[in-house]
Amino acid sequence: MLLAVAGFALFHDVSSPELEASPAPVEMAAPPLVAKSIPPQPELKELKREVQSGETITALLGDYFSPQEIHELNQRSRKVFPFTKICAGQPYKICISDGDFDSFVYEIDDNEQLIIRKKEDETLMKRVPIVYDVERELVQGVIKTSLFDAVNEIGEDSVLAIALADIFAWDIDFILDLRVGDTFQAMVEKRYREGQLAGYGRVLAAEFVNQKKVYRAFRFEDADGRAGYYDEEGRNVRKAFLKAPLSFTRISSGFTMKRFHPITKTWKAHPAIDYAAPPGTPIKTVGDGTIKRIGYTRGNGNFIEIRHSNGYSTLYLHMKGFARGMKRGKKLSQGQVIGYVGSTGLATGPHLCFRMRLNGKPVNPTKIKVPSSKSVAKSRMQEFNEVAAPFVVLFDETHAREMHANAQIADGVPVLESAQ
Template identity: 50%
Template sequence: MTNYYRMTIKKRSKRKTIVLVMICFMGILSLMPMLDRDDRREGASGPRAASEPGAAKDEFTEATEQAGNEILAGDSGVDALLFKEGVVQKGDTVMTLLGDFFSPAEIISLARECEEIFSLSRICAGHAFAITTQGDDFHGFEYEISAAEKLRILKAEEGFQVERAPIEYDVRTERVSGVITSNLYAAVDAAGESPELAVRLAEIFAWDIDFIRDIREGDTFTVLAEKRSRDGQPAGYGRILAAMFINQGQVYKGFLFETAEGQAHFYDENGRSMRKAFLKTPLDFARITSGFSRKRFHPVLGVNRPHLGTDYAAPTGTPIKSVGDGVITVLTRNNASGNYITIRHNNSYETSYLHMSRFASGLKRGSRVRQGQVIGYVGQTGWATGPHVCFRMKKNGQHINPVKLKTPPAEGVPQDRREAFTGLVSHLTTTLEQDTSQTAEAAQRQAVPAL
């Protein structure tokens, strides 16, 4: 493991310094009688001796005493705080990270104290951590749970103080825009941004735009996004405050708005929720290799038969998401479908995801899943000629074409929050709609004041 140490207080050689200060004082005291005799020889007009009560001290004595006091104040006997920072490596556990300071029994006790805040068994490789010591004693431990939050453990008089704390970033808001020439990833990259922004943008409009089938050359996007940095280094994106996507001439807008309950969701300019009952597709980006058909030539069996789903081709291991909230009713494998999952969403709808390479960990029959949750990964199990997912949907027990499904949106902005929402939309729209006719070459980032 690669670690480095950073001292916050420089250690001094305390005993040596104190001895030197005391020698200086003893030397000064030994000179006092001679200085006093010399002053008396000068007569009454000379300055009073420093040894007399109320007399002014000479400059050397004052400077020496002041320096001594500063050194002694700095050398209080308190050991320096030492920070050990690093990244959790594969195979590391809380026992390996803190084993130099605590016995196994003490670590078990610490784990119990942390359980309600964050289970120490969930410490993962690749996450940053920091250990603070004072001398040979443990002082504190921090572990970055996610990009937004960290676990903080501090030694207390009795036991430990355990809490979750936000990770602090420097944040600025920027306007980012681009033009589609081939796909969304390429357009975001051309705008100088990371793939994360493409994924976030696709998630906002996932209920209205199929980013596999619908986007065209010349489509445009604009985003008002928070960009974060730590210690002067880029650290990803914060919130997306507003976004606009023009797809085949149709304008879609989304505005982030927090309800009175503290829940933040995206709504269109009229206050309707962007979220609908089902996502358009179970993959963020892929291509359709075979659509819904009552009669299709089967590439493996070599005969015509119904294809009651939509095939999305993607590299093996691509995450597959549930298109809606629901309960897993089937999680199994067979010769034809390979690894597959069926989810019941309500009394009317159910969806199936076939040919997975593997299931997401922790899932089983009866598990509840939420919309957008990863349930498995693209594969080539069963009767398949290449890695893909066959996505199927039933309504009232009958197979339907999911591409043509239209579902109503979720609940919109509450009436008592409409005025605040309208003000926010008016404020953000002015910036969002600037220069919407920009070409791909001119669609560059423009900084805007923090909101």
């Protein structure tokens, strides 16, 4: 629906003849520029800088405030935003009005600013939210080499690749399962500040087609206002186990794309999934659990076994080393880093050998049915459907166009065999 509306608006604008021909509307008749010339404008100067390492508030504001005033500001800052939290590298600006200090604006983070303003005898200090103009945009891409490349190719930032991989981390192994021809689309918010793009807001809906299987996720807030992602049926995308024990972000493109899928070749003799990865790549536990075994054997090298609920356990072998604080009995939460890829024990090169067991017997992690987190409450399904429906239509339209395009090609293979 959204795309349709946007599309029509664009079409209308482009083709509309009255844009040039018709006289300006009444409210446009008096340009605001005329009013501007009446009051004398104070000369406003903005000094934009970044906090340098080791710079204190005295270094930043010493030219405009006495040591006594800075001391007072320092005291007052504790309740607003303690000056000790000012970080090197963060931008700030100092505004000078007619040669006098007007204000100091420090960027606390992407969401807030600290403002110190002199007004006659008074100095005001407050934290204010940064106001963004938010626009929604549908982004679409095709995997040719890696997710990063695909995202960059359509002019988007790598941050978006990570956001997408995070949304689908329970369904797709972005290291081993990604294939050339996989596609993604997402409705994302883009935040603009003073006309400049200033990063992404929320990802409202996303789709990933991996090896022809369609995964979709729609952002929805539960009764407590906590946001989560749910599929079209309202099932939570979060599951008891992540698909991959390594983050794809640390593995360069091509490093894994060219490798054979090890499961089919070696599963019987070697019931494990091997992830070739650069030494030192962080290894994450795929689920919440407790360390059952940790140590070294000649075959396994440095290894950890983690006990999960329902009789499952996971093993991570050949590590270069363990993350700090790992020991037997330690409780872990899903995604927590437990160690680093290495080639200790009987390993020909740096890789992670990942194994899963159910009641002590090897199981193929790609074949098990993993329980999901809480679905959308029945009482809120109608609301959820209202949120998701426009995105479903939008995503479906894309595939309808693809199908149409493919039908024109004689030897075209339907892309969406398994799309239902």
